[in-house]
Amino acid sequence: MSAGEVLLEVRGLHASVAGVEILKGLDLRLCAGEVHAIMGPNGSGKSTLSKVLAGHPSYTVSAGEVAFRGIDLLALEPEERARQGLFLGFQYPVEIPGVSNASFLRLAYNTVQAGRGGEELDPLEFDDFVRGRMQLLEMDPGFLDRDVNEGFSGGEKKRNEILQMALLDPLVAILDEADSGLDIDALRIVSKGISALRAQHNAVLLVTHYQRLLDHVVPDFVHVMSEGRIIRTGPRELALELESRGYDWLTGAAAA
Amino acid sequence: MSTAALQSLVNQPYKHGFVTAIESDVAPRGLSEDMIRMISHKKQEPDWLLQFRLDAYRHWLTLAPPQWANVRHAPIDFQDISYYSAPKARPKLASMDEVDPELRRTFERLGVPMHEQAALAGVAVDVIFDSVSVTTTYKARLAEAGVIFCSFSEAVREHPELVRQYLGTVVPPADNFYAALNSAVFTDGSFCFIPRGVRCPMELSTYFRINTQESGQFERTLIVAESDAYVSYLEGCTAPRFDTNQLHAAVVELVALDRAEIKYSTVQNWYAGDENGIGGIFNFVTKRGLCWGTDSKISWTQVETGSAITWKYPSCVLLGERSVGEFYSVALTNHHQQADTGTKMIHLGRDTRSTIISKGISAGVSSNTYRGQVKVGPRAQGARNYSQCDSMLIGADCSASTFPYIDVQNASARVEHEASTSRIGEEQLFYFASRGVGAEEAISMIINGFCRDVFTQLPMEFAVEATKLLGLKLEGSVG
Numbered sequence: 061m062s063a064g065e066v067l068l069e070v071r072g073l074h075a076s077v078a079g080v081e082i083l084k085g086l087d088l089r090l091c092a093g094e095v096h097a098i099m100g101p102n103g104s105g106k107s108t109l110s111k112v113l114a115g116h117p118s119y120t121v122s123a124g125e126v127a128f129r130g131i132d133l134l135a136l137e138p139e140e141r142a143r144q145g146l147f148l149g150f151q152y153p154v155e156i157p158g159v160s161n162a163s164f165l166r167l168a169y170n171t172v173q174a175g176r177g178g179e180e181l182d183p184l185e186f187d188d189f190v191r192g193r194m195q196l197l198e199m200d201p202g203f204l205d206r207d208v209n210e211g212f213s214g215g216e217k218k219r220n221e222i223l224q225m226a227l228l229d230p231l232v233a234i235l236d237e238a239d240s241g242l243d244i245d246a247l248r249i250v251s252k253g254i255s256a257l258r259a260q261h262n263a264v265l266l267v268t269h270y271q272r273l274l275d276h277v278v279p280d281f282v283h284v285m286s287e288g289r290i291i292r293t294g295p296r297e298l299a300l301e302l303e304s305r306g307y308d309w310l311t312g313a314a315a316a
Numbered sequence: 317m318s319t320a321a322l323q324s325l326v327n328q329p330y331k332h333g334f335v336t337a338i339e340s341d342v343a344p345r346g347l348s349e350d351m352i353r354m355i356s357h358k359k360q361e362p363d364w365l366l367q368f369r370l371d372a373y374r375h376w377l378t379l380a381p382p383q384w385a386n387v388r389h390a391p392i393d394f395q396d397i398s399y400y401s402a403p404k405a406r407p408k409l410a411s412m413d414e415v416d417p418e419l420r421r422t423f424e425r426l427g428v429p430m431h432e433q434a435a436l437a438g439v440a441v442d443v444i445f446d447s448v449s450v451t452t453t454y455k456a457r458l459a460e461a462g463v464i465f466c467s468f469s470e471a472v473r474e475h476p477e478l479v480r481q482y483l484g485t486v487v488p489p490a491d492n493f494y495a496a497l498n499s500a501v502f503t504d505g506s507f508c509f510i511p512r513g514v515r516c517p518m519e520l521s522t523y524f525r526i527n528t529q530e531s532g533q534f535e536r537t538l539i540v541a542e543s544d545a546y547v548s549y550l551e552g553c554t555a556p557r558f559d560t561n562q563l564h565a566a567v568v569e570l571v572a573l574d575r576a577e578i579k580y581s582t583v584q585n586w587y588a589g590d591e592n593g594i595g596g597i598f599n600f601v602t603k604r605g606l607c608w609g610t611d612s613k614i615s616w617t618q619v620e621t622g623s624a625i626t627w628k629y630p631s632c633v634l635l636g637e638r639s640v641g642e643f644y645s646v647a648l649t650n651h652h653q654q655a656d657t658g659t660k661m662i663h664l665g666r667d668t669r670s671t672i673i674s675k676g677i678s679a680g681v682s683s684n685t686y687r688g689q690v691k692v693g694p695r696a697q698g699a700r701n702y703s704q705c706d707s708m709l710i711g712a713d714c715s716a717s718t719f720p721y722i723d724v725q726n727a728s729a730r731v732e733h734e735a736s737t738s739r740i741g742e743e744q745l746f747y748f749a750s751r752g753v754g755a756e757e758a759i760s761m762i763i764n765g766f767c768r769d770v771f772t773q774l775p776m777e778f779a780v781e782a783t784k785l786l787g788l789k790l791e792g793s794v795g
Contacts, residue, residue, distance in 0.1 A: 114750050117742060138749035148750045154743045158765025167761065168751035175752060207765070224751065 065092045067263045068113075068133075068232050073124035074288075075112045082108040084288035085124070090232060090263040097266040097274055097299060100285035101307045106267045107151060109285070110236040114148035115141050128232070143175025147230030149221040151237040151267075156208035161220070164208045165190055169227050193226040197253045215246035222253040233257070234265045239273040251276030271299040286311045342531060343400035349373065352500055355400050359469050359503075362476055372489035372499030379493045385656040386685040386717055387625050389561075389598065397563055399501045401531035402445075442467055442506045442522045452506075454518065461517050463547075464509040468536050471507035478509055482540050486569035486606045486633070494600040494627075498534050498567040505535035505566070510545035510576075519775055521550040532563035539569070541576035543609060548579040550778055561589075561624060566601045574609030574636065579617070581774055582630075583782055586622035591680075593652025596624025603630035604660075607639030607668075615642040617773040619782045620657060629687065631660035634668035634696075641670040644770040648786060649682035649714070658688035658719075663699035663729070672703040673769050677786075678714035689721040692729040699729040708766050709739040710759070738766075760786075 068090040075083040082105045090096055098106050112119045113126065115138030126133040133141060156164065162183075169189075170180040181189060191201055197219045209217050218238055225233050238254065239247055254277045258264055266279060274282075274296065282298040283290045284307065292298065292310050302310075343351065352373055356366040381392070442452040442465065458465050464475060471479050489499035506522040524535060541547055564586065570578050580603075589596025599622075605614035616630035626649075632641025643659035661670035670690070678684040684707065692699045707716035718735050740762055748758035763786055764771070771779045 114746075116746055137754075138746060139752050139754045142750055142752035150747065150750075154747050156744055156747070156762060156765075157738060158768060159761055160765070163761070164751075167753055167757070168748075171752040171757075228751065 065129075066090075066127075067092055067129055068265075069127045070113075071125050071127075073109075073112070073126065074122045075108060075119050075124075076122060077108065077119050081122070082119075082288055083112065083124075086285075086289055088283070088290060090265060092231075092263055093260045094281065095258060095264045095266065095277060095279045096281045096283060097268060097279040098283045098285055098290075099268060099271070099299060099302055101311065102269075104285045105288040106285055107236055108288075110148055110151075110234045110265075110267055113141075113234055114138055114146065139171075140175075142228070142230075143172055145176070145231035147225050147228055147233040149218075149225055149233065149235040149238055151240060153209045153212075153217045153221055155210040155212075157210050159208050160204070161206055161208050162187070162190070162204040165204075165224065165227060168224065172228050190223075190227065193223060196226060196256055197223055198249050199223060214241035215243065215250075218242060218246065218250055219253070222250055222257075226253065226257055229257075230262065232263050232265070234267065236267045237269065238266065239268055239270065247272065248276065271303045274299045284310055341400075341402045343398050345398050346395045347373075347397070347399060347501065351399055355501060355503060358400065359472070361472055364480060365472060368484065368489065369500050372496050373501075375490050376493065376496035376500055379496055381493050382627075385627050385687070386683065386719075387627065387654040387656050389625055389654075392561075392563060392598065394497070398531040399534070400503060442520075443525075445525050458517070458520075462511045462514050463516050464507065465520050466507055468502070468505040468507050468538070471538075475507070475509070478540070479507065479538065482538055482569065482571055483536075484569075486571060486604050487567050487602050492602060494565040495567050495602040498536065498565050498602070502534045502536035502567065505537040506539075507537070508539040508547060508549060510539075510541045510547045512542040512573075513544045514542075515545070516547040519548050519550060521552065523552045532565065534564075535566045537566070537568040538571075539578055539580070540571045541573065541578050541612075543574040543576060545573075545576045547577075548581070548775060550581045550583070550775060552583050552585070561596055561598050564597050564599045564601070564623075566603075568601070568603040568630075570603075570605035570614055572605065572607050572609060572612035572614050572636075572639075575611045576609060577613040577615075578605060579615045579773075580605070580630070581778060582616075582618040582620070583774075583778055583785065584618065584620045584622055584626075585785060588622045588653050589624040589651065591651045593624070596653075597622065599623035599626045599628060601628040603628065604633065605631070605641070606633045607636050607641060607665075609639070610636040610665075611638050612636050613640040613642070615640075615644070615773070616659065617644040617770060618646070618657075619770070619774070619785070620645070620647040620655060621785055623655075624653060626653075626655040626657050628657045629659055631662065632670060633662045633664065634670065634699075635664045636668075637665045638667045638669075639665055640668070642773075643670075643672045643674070643688075644773045645674045646677070646767045646770045646782070646786070647675070647684055647686075648677040649679070649684045651680040651682060653680075653682040654685075655683070656685040656687055658686045660689040660691070661701055663690075663692040663696040663701070665696060667698040668696055669699070670701045672701070672705070674703075674705045675767050675770055676705070676707045676716050677710065677763060677766070678707070678716050679710035681713045683715045683717075685717045685719065687719045687721075689723070690731055690733075691722075692724040692726050692731065694725045696726050697728050699726060701729075701731045703731075703733045705733075705735045706766065707735075707737045708763070709737065 070088040073083050073086040100106055121134055166186045173180050199219055279296055282294055284292040352369050452466050487495050489496050508520055510516050572578050586597035607614055614632050620626050634641050641661050647655045647657050649655045674686045676684040676686055686705045690701045705718050720733050722731055745755050745758050
């Protein structure tokens, strides 16, 4: 993967959940080496976009196409998308009682490795590997022995998501509200982790409400989403403008 | 993954559903005193045992089938069942090589080792086919240690005084409807006797196979561990696929004297009926252990995956001071299966302790009930119980219920009960999928995690088997 190569191309995407259309003709292009931020008011469809791209079964795509490195992404099962290098960091990661984080992370790692022809790790090798990545996120090794997300604080859950991104080394990472519910310290740690993973071979899509995350992870592009479409794309400064002026001036313009 | 697709992962064909073509000596259907005399005569039993049967039968006639369980089925016609079925006229066997080759092939297919050389290292097996024991392995080696392990019929012939001393002491014939029926018509089963101070040198195991369509299986198992003795025992069961229901009504009695320990494990995989609920075994079983001696311990571990209906409450009567009772259970139901299972811990002695860990997994349109009783008698000073009952639902059409009964008559007792219900839902499976892990592997991981506390109680080989079995049972329930 070289910088500038198109990794993800979304064209005219329409999608609905429970019979209600949420995405209404969305276009987006991510190239290797880029960080994009999607902002927008509540209900504009930001989380829906994340879930549709990852293949959540509750969402139906009615029109449009998504090419992932030239492959028809929408034709792939969610697990196949992950194996091809797509990653979704969840806004609300689910708890999986009874399954230790260590075995979950190793299964995920080995499955994705197997999918891309990489080397799988046995529990001891994986333990060394994962501990190295955990240092990046200032995570206590005790995390490994706890059940997946069970009883984790909001900040711990978010760090666990970024840890998974660090392990799976995706080509396209979609991070849905990676900053919500974080205190200042946790925000710093999560942002540092994301910045460290940003590379020439991958692209990151930050879905966020607030521009504070963007102080730490500086995006190349900021998109404003409203009513299921991207209504404005601009440089990093657009986020600052949104912070001071709100969304009304844009959404009003869209309606006019 | 839709909910409908979620269902389809639990659907794996039953692998043990074949029938062995073997000539059997099957008694005509119906139950009467004459039938009981016939069974007793066929087995050349002493008079006291015939009398035991007849008393049980006469009492049974006064009873009605229990209605309290959370299961539904058409009334069972007890006159439409054959109470005795045995492979025909086999000569007395001196060694394994004389086992009918057809039978040997059957058990090879089921993965049950009948040759000692080929057997799982360190496991002695008693093999029961319909109403009779076919063979018992490692008898000689066990005898050297003083351990008696043989079929129940043989025990009646060879060790009548032991059988007579303990039979019915834990589960009296009048205990309940199915126990009374079993006491009247039981045909075979296993007998284990571990003498004072002996640690049984290998795992003991009984494999039960129902083969005949019209017959029921009524086995009787009795395990006695004298003072300071230890034994670990495992029971496995399968049956062919028939579109009628077969009745399995067993009684298992355990007796542990001072400082003795009995570990009893079951991996139950009777035919469960098809996906529409046609056929399958009705499993109405009474299992109870008596911690008679001080510091004795009885531990039940069960993995229940089969049967159309499971009605089973392996229990402990904690009579000896400081005796310990344990119950670890995984019950999985799919399709139209119904399970009403749990335990009773009856604390009678001082400082007795019990632990109950129950994991119910329901899929399809099945119903899974935990029913457990913890009773602390007035003299059970310092008794303690901890119960944990967790239910897991796969899909939206199954159900799980928990009925704990707690009866404490001693103020110093401590009884704790925890319960939880979770559902393997779309969101969990999507989470796995978004990390590249498909639904089958995800479910297997969730289920194994859920059952971990129980699986660690099983002997190693069987823990592996149980894990595989649950995987098979759940395959196809999510798509």
